[in-house]
Amino acid sequence: MAADGATIAWLLCATALVMLMTPGVGFFYGGLVRKKNFISMVALSFITFALVTIQWVVFGYSLAFGGDMGGVVGNLDFIGLNNVPFESAGAYPPLLFMIFQLTFAAVTMAIVTSGIAERIKLSAFLLFALVWVTIIYSPVAHWVWGGGWLAGMGFLDFAGGAVVHISAGFAALALAVVIGKRAGFGEYSMDPHNIPMTLLGAALLWFGWFGFNGGSALAANGLAVQAIVVTNISAASGALAWLFISWMRGMPSSIGIVSGAVAGLGAITPAAGYVTPMTGIIIGSVASILCYYAILWRIRKKMDESLDAWAVHGVGGLWGTISVGIFAVASVNGASGLIEGNVDLFLTQVFGALVVMVFVFTVTYALAWLVNRMIGLRVSETEEYVGLDLSQHGERAY
Numbered sequence: 001m002a003a004d005g006a007t008i009a010w011l012l013c014a015t016a017l018v019m020l021m022t023p024g025v026g027f028f029y030g031g032l033v034r035k036k037n038f039i040s041m042v043a044l045s046f047i048t049f050a051l052v053t054i055q056w057v058v059f060g061y062s063l064a065f066g067g068d069m070g071g072v073v074g075n076l077d078f079i080g081l082n083n084v085p086f087e088s089a090g091a092y093p094p095l096l097f098m099i100f101q102l103t104f105a106a107v108t109m110a111i112v113t114s115g116i117a118e119r120i121k122l123s124a125f126l127l128f129a130l131v132w133v134t135i136i137y138s139p140v141a142h143w144v145w146g147g148g149w150l151a152g153m154g155f156l157d158f159a160g161g162a163v164v165h166i167s168a169g170f171a172a173l174a175l176a177v178v179i180g181k182r183a184g185f186g187e188y189s190m191d192p193h194n195i196p197m198t199l200l201g202a203a204l205l206w207f208g209w210f211g212f213n214g215g216s217a218l219a220a221n222g223l224a225v226q227a228i229v230v231t232n233i234s235a236a237s238g239a240l241a242w243l244f245i246s247w248m249r250g251m252p253s254s255i256g257i258v259s260g261a262v263a264g265l266g267a268i269t270p271a272a273g274y275v276t277p278m279t280g281i282i283i284g285s286v287a288s289i290l291c292y293y294a295i296l297w298r299i300r301k302k303m304d305e306s307l308d309a310w311a312v313h314g315v316g317g318l319w320g321t322i323s324v325g326i327f328a329v330a331s332v333n334g335a336s337g338l339i340e341g342n343v344d345l346f347l348t349q350v351f352g353a354l355v356v357m358v359f360v361f362t363v364t365y366a367l368a369w370l371v372n373r374m375i376g377l378r379v380s381e382t383e384e385y386v387g388l389d390l391s392q393h394g395e396r397a398y
Helices: 005-032 035-065 094-116 122-145 149-153 161-179 195-217 222-249 254-268 277-300 309-327 343-374 381-386 388-393
Strands: none
Touching (some): 005 035, 005 254, 035 122, 094 122, 094 309, 149 343, 161 343, 195 222, 195 254, 254 277, 254 309, 277 309
């Protein structure tokens, strides 16, 4: 196949769009924490992008997309980007696919920072993040997208419902359990310090998601258009569903509205290339409702998964991954789900989603426990009281 200039141009744009999502996560989370930890949350996203970049080009990409080893992980054929040419071997160069996938790995790790907001030691984060992307993200990406065992079963994940959102959400939950609650959690207010900053972060995420899902078509074609349209519909549906359900219980907060949009975005991610536009309304609305009640459940249980990556990304990604098995229609991309009588795909999606959830939670918990025993995950009480901006970076946001 000859190189396709339009596809190359679109994937370059999509890569830039997804890259913008990582600082978008930083701003989204940064506005939600107290002002003494604002710089810390934004910095964690920038640090994540830099760290994952080096990990990915040295060996992470090879572990995810190298030659299959028993369906579990890739080999080291692409270590140091060896055998990853910048000239096109098909419609686009392999090197372009590599950097596109790099941005997915980075934003996934950035979402995980939700679970350790306002209390993580920077040195511990660096060690944890490097190992997490290596032993959890890269293998899961291989299972689903790199020719691994889940792909062999027929498991479908168009742009990362399982690889990105289930992984990030349930990793954040496991990490939060190990690191423990923030000092004073449940005893005094920990209200967001800058809601407009969170809204800005949400806008960057919504914008970047067009590259996230549309770029996953890996072509400048109608499927990319379909994915972008369905993505936007699901986000809008999620935002409105959250608005109305929260309004019935009190006031429709702006944070709730954008959280609903992110829930809809996360849920449509695995399904964007397999469902019709009107289905996006169902997937986004249901995701928003499920995620809303997941947050209420977390609050009742007094769990401090600080910024709700589990409730929004984890639960939303879980629903979205299963929804592929319900709503996929052959007319979009050849796959049929439950509504077209294909029970097998539905069962495969449920099985795959549960396997990723259990694997990620279990291994993340073990990794966090080990890092905590080795060097300690958490800053001291004094450092937490002062805030991570000063204690970890020596800077003030305001």
